[in-house]
Structures are given as structure tokens and as C-alpha cells.
Amino acid sequence: MPSPPTHAEARTPKRPVVRRASERVAPKTSPATPRPTDDAETTSARILEAAEELFCASGYAAVSAGDVARRAGVNKALVFYHFGNMRGLFEAVLERYYEAHRKGLADALAEGGDVRARMHRLVDAYLDFMSTHARYARLVQAQLSDAETHALVEKSFTPLYRFIEETLLEVAPDEGEAAARQLFVTFSGAVINWCTYAPLLSRVIGGEPLTPPLLDERRAHVRWLVDLVLDALERRAVAPRARRAQPSRR
Amino acid sequence: MPSPPTHAEARTPKRPVVRRASERVAPKTSPATPRPTDDAETTSARILEAAEELFCASGYAAVSAGDVARRAGVNKALVFYHFGNMRGLFEAVLERYYEAHRKGLADALAEGGDVRARMHRLVDAYLDFMSTHARYARLVQAQLSDAETHALVEKSFTPLYRFIEETLLEVAPDEGEAAARQLFVTFSGAVINWCTYAPLLSRVIGGEPLTPPLLDERRAHVRWLVDLVLDALERRAVAPRARRAQPSRR
DNA sequence: ATCTCGGTTGACCGAACGGTCAACGCGTCC
């Protein structure tokens, strides 16, 4: 029995303990070039990168281990040696993006300033991340029906929600959680959908949503929307017009 | 060669020319006979329904023909007999939803009224449809990376976009298309994401987004957002207020 | 020099895949 290294216990639990995937991204000369041995990039990083591209392009269920191995230029068995099974590989890809996501937003969430400045910084950083990682966003959306993926993705959304909740409670403390959760979905959707629906949008509206002219237009729009909402919340807070909740016509 | 009915020419191209799925009543002979062989539902309808459930639950690539046949309680070969191949089955499911989508919004798009009333009616109807067809919305989002699906889905979005474009140009004619396309994504995202992200949202916020208490809250929020935006647009179009008297739009 | 051990390989497995095929039951029309 050859005893697969760390995956003996990785098969039953969930975390396959991905090897160091950092260092430099490396040139990645050509796909599927038969590298002599592991130089610069470690093998698992090559697999991870190939899997990332394929998952984002076609979705989890449509990618086979053979595809990943071919793209990475390694033997198929290595995929299972390093990541246990396909699910482990998928979660490793998600985990890697989670890290990029967290880092991309860390600054925007940490710095101070007044409510407006913080919100602007957040939507800016969020739009930056999503527009440069649109394929990842699409991958997550593609897994929205899969309950097993929710726990992984929840980690990315909760801090965002907490931030918006705290920030909005500051400017409109008597609105309660309702305004926070509603605006969280509205704002995050305003950013995310522009990026995930980009290939479809380009057919409906003219131009490419993820390239400068339209991307800047989107940024300006979301900022305008944030201002609009904050103005309304402040106005409502200053003039305590208690009854405003319109109880929907139906 | 037994010559599959209409799919002989469907093998080489891509569109499998789905059989008419709308003719539930007997074709032309024996109009009053209560379906001699197949009871109640015709076989292709059973397949279509099973496929719909499975596709929505797991995504296109994760569903096999055997799964569909087993769920529908029919022989696997019938899937290919009626729909040519898996892609044809998938497109038939999409087409069926497109019909429901179109019908669900037809009234809201057709009736008149002022801009505010029309927009309120639209977002109401859109939220109604999406909240009751959240799985379909998720299925479409899951196929967002697939270029071949875009053409099918585009049909649903374009009339919606045109409606918003026309309506907004009425209240803010000097904003151009920019405002229209930006607000189209913002509003549609505000409705769609609440429904597609529901399983994930229920983990971040408390409660179920698609059941009455929170769904009504969402409806009120989107209506509030529409009002906020329309107010801002009207305010911005102060100078050329000449066009006030209900210009005949259609 | 031998042993160990993590990384690597190609061959291999059973299952499941999408799709096909010949045959059949049965109602319809000549």
C-alpha cells in the first residue's frame, strides 16, 4: 500500500491541505509543455491554475480530471495524489480565490473616514475585484444551487455584509437590519451582476462591460446610487418621519 | 434506418428542432377521445418536466440522459427520440421558461400609466416571476459562461431592456442610453439576485428570502429604490420640463 | 551501499456516459 501522503485523512474530511501555491506566478510559457521536473512552479500549483481556468470557463461539473491534467501538462493520477478527488480540487480553487477576495477588500474595509467615503471605497474595491475576477464570480454563481458550496462562499460574503450593516446603522440607526440586508443585496448585486452578466450584456447593450469606457461608467453609476441612498437615509434620519414603511400593495 | 422523425437533419447542425411541446390536445383526429394510450401527460412533456427539475437542481452538465429518463419514468432512448440530444432537451427547457417569462411580464409591459406606475408594475411583475421561478433564474446564471446559451437567454432580456430604456428616456430624455443601461442592470440585478442568491442569503441574513415576510420587504425596497431614482432623474431634468403632458409612447 | 520516502508514471478498473439500433405493439388507412 503506497499510502497517499496527506490524503489518507483528506478523503474522509474535507480539506486536502493544498501545498504552497504562492511564490511567483511564473511566465507559464505554453500549455501542456512537458516540463522536465518541477522547476519554479510546484506541480500542485500548475494543477491548481489549470483547474481554475477550466472550472471558470465551463463550470465544475463539466470539467474532468483528464482535462485538468492535460492542461497542466502532468499525469492524471497526480491530480488525485495532490487533491484527493475532484471535489477537493474544486474547493482548493475556491479557497485560493477566497484569499484573493479577502486581500482585495482588506484595505477598503480597514481604513476609516466618514460613512460616504467608506462606502465609496468599498464599492470601488469590490468593482475592481469583480471586474478582474469576473470568471470567478461566474463560477460562484454557477454553483448557487449546490448546497455544499454555500459554506465555502459564505465566508466571502459575511464580512461584506457585516461592514455594510455597521456602516449603514451609523447613518440610519433606526432603520434596523432591514435596510442593511436590503441594501447589501442591492449594492453587491449592482457590482456583481455587471461583471457576471457581462457576456450577455454585451449582446443587449452595445460594447464590452468590463473594459474602460463602460466599466468607468458603471463605477460612476454605482457611486451615484450610493450617494442617492445615503442622502435619502440621512434625510429620513434627520426628519424623524416615523411612518414611512409602505406595506406593499398586495 | 428507422429514420427518427424530425431529427434526421438535426444531427449535423446544432438545433435539434424540438417537437411541438404545446399541443397538449389531440392533433386533429379523434378530438374528444381522452388520450387512449398515454395518460394525462404526453411522454415528451413528462421528460421535459423531469429535465427541468434536474437541470435547475444540478445544472446542465451534471445531468445525464439516464437521470432524466429515470425521473420521468420512461425509457432512456425516448429522450433522444423526442429531443434529438441533450442539448436539444436543454434548449427545450429554456424555451419553455422563456414562454412563461414572456407571459408573466406581458401585462406589465403592455398597460399604460405614467412612468412611475409603469416601473412599479414592471418590478412587481419581475419579482413575482423570479421569486416563483428562482430555480430557472439560477439555471440561467449557471450558464452565463456558455456562449451558446446567450442567444437563447438574450430573447428574455432584450424586451425588458427596451422597456426600461423607453420609459427612462421619457422622464430623463437628456441622459441618453447610459442611464438606461446602468439602471437596467441595477434594477434587474436588484430583483434577480434576491432570488438566485436566496440559498446563500439565508445563511448570511436570517430567514428565507423567498417567503412572504422577507419577500414583501424586498418588494418594498425595490419600489423605494425605483422612486428614489425617478425622483433624482426628474430633479435633474429641471430645465426642459416642457414635455410634461404624457407623450404617446406606443 | 542500502534504505527510505515523497513525487511520478502508465496501465488499469468498473461504472456511467451519450447515443444508436433492430425490433415490436398498435392504431390508421387503403
Add this chain to the structure above:
DNA sequence: GGACGCGTTGACCGTTCGGTCAACCGAGAT
């Protein structure tokens, strides 16, 4: 009665799937 054609069936095809296995390799440690 007989030919016909549609819907249906179970067996079947070649391919690919996720995953396993024994063997192998080169570098350190002894």
C-alpha cells in the same frame, strides 16, 4: 388483411469518466 408509421423498448456500442494500483525514480539519511 396487409402495409404503414409512430411511439416505445431493451440491448448494445464505443468512449470517457473518477479513481486506483504497483512500480519506479532520484535525493537524503544511515
